[in-house]
Amino acid sequence: MFKNIFTKPIFISISPTAEKNDIILALKLLLQPWKWKSGESREKFKSSLAYYLGVKDIFLFDSGRNALYAILLSLNLKEGDEILIQAFTCTAAVNPILWLKARPVYVDVSTDGVNMLPKDVEKKITLKTKAIIVQHTFGFSAEMDEILKIAKKHKLAVIEDVAHAFGGKYKRKMLGTLGDAAILSFGRSKIISSVSGGAAVVNNKAIAENLEAFYRSCRPPKARWVAQQLLHPIIFGCVKLSYNFLYFGRILALTAKVLRLYTPSVCKAEKKGGRPPLPPSVMPNALAALGLNQLDKLDRFNEHRIKVAKIYEAGLKKNKKVLLVKSLPKTKSVFLYFPVAFENSFISDEFLLYAKRESVYLEVWPARTVIGPPGTSLNKLFYIAGSCPSAESLALRSIVLPTSPLTSYKDALEIVNLINTHAR
Ligand SMILES: Cc1ncc(COP(=O)(O)O)c(C=O)c1O
Structure with a gap:
């Protein structure tokens, strides 16, 4: 239990672009x-x-x-x-x-x-x-x-x-x-x-x-919904900081979920093709303010993502057990994530567990099936099994690696090392 207490975990999708000034801005807007x-x-x-x-x-x-x-x-x-x-x-x-x-x-x-x-x-x-x-x-x-x-x-x-x-x-x-x-x-x-x-x-x-x-x-969403969105970076800023510390971060995330202090990114009905609770609405002003603050950082974030992707590419290209995706010529990829496909789902799932033990919380996108997140009904979404064999195989075998501004070059090297140790 205490092994990882002071280890800085590596995350992929817990508020990955929220920096200090984004969190302060959310807090200020919450009070206005x-x-x-x-x-x-x-x-x-x-x-x-x-x-x-x-x-x-x-x-x-x-x-x-x-x-x-x-x-x-x-x-x-x-x-x-x-x-x-x-x-x-x-x-x-x-x-x-x-x-x-x-x-x-x-x-x-x-x-x-x-x-x-x-x-x-x-x-x-x-x-x-x-x-x-x-x-x-x-x-x-x-x-x-x-x-x-x-x-x-x-x-x-x-x-x-x-x-x-x-x-x-x-x-x-x-x-x-x-x-x-x-x-x-x-x-x-x-x-x-x-x-x-x-x-x-x-x-x-x-x-x-x-x-x-x-x-x-369309109208702007209700005030309660806006408040829930503004709370998200504040809550998850704290969760990130204290994730491994006596489980404090995990307890905070769970409490916030139970108390509905934030909204899920995909609700239950949507996994069966239904609508989210919020009807189409115009973007509320407060979220546009958060967006503007982030737009200023877009080019810096993307340059960072490209550099992190280069570390993964260089570190993994000689590993015959993993398949990397190449960008098309004359394109600029911005690497929301860096995908890696293993030989089969068994190696891929084993690797996720192995990385988790080292406090590296990697993910699968979209899920182990062709439409995510996990629990999505392929029938209700009219997917015919076998109609897209390459996508089915990719979903079973692949994982995604983090590239966000939260991911340091050292983190990327650590992940490369974990993959090369595990899949030799
Ligand atoms: C590929 C893709 N398209 C569209 C969407 C929808 O975006 P949003 O979550 O803003 O509704 C998402 C994310 O959920 C996505 O991953």
């Missing part, structure tokens, strides 16, 4: 409830994002999933219309399709990557297909030229899912600016975080007009 719903931060955040991406139309929502819902709604889908989306994803990216009574059709990933395989996109297109959601998993750019070519040939809308890839590039173009529309996520473990939040980026006039009308009908 008049700033929670409206104020100048929302407009400032919106214009700063538009400037960063070099686009005109951006709409800020309470989450990435609701931003995706707004985009799909703006496509005027009919019941039974099909939307292509890759397997090896999160239920939050699939559910908005179901809320509109459309059908997700899953595209396999490439055998040596984490993104959709253009050849399989072609195979899965039917007369009912209306759009392709292109996920840039973990910040690795998808094969945009080929996907855009297929979309043009079949007259399909392209929606980029940039939830993992904000700041990444494809042939000098910012990810999120290549298709008809895109979503960004500022969720708690994303590239930058406003605890919860998302943006719809639109490059298509008709979609922008429809989305504008929907956006105007």
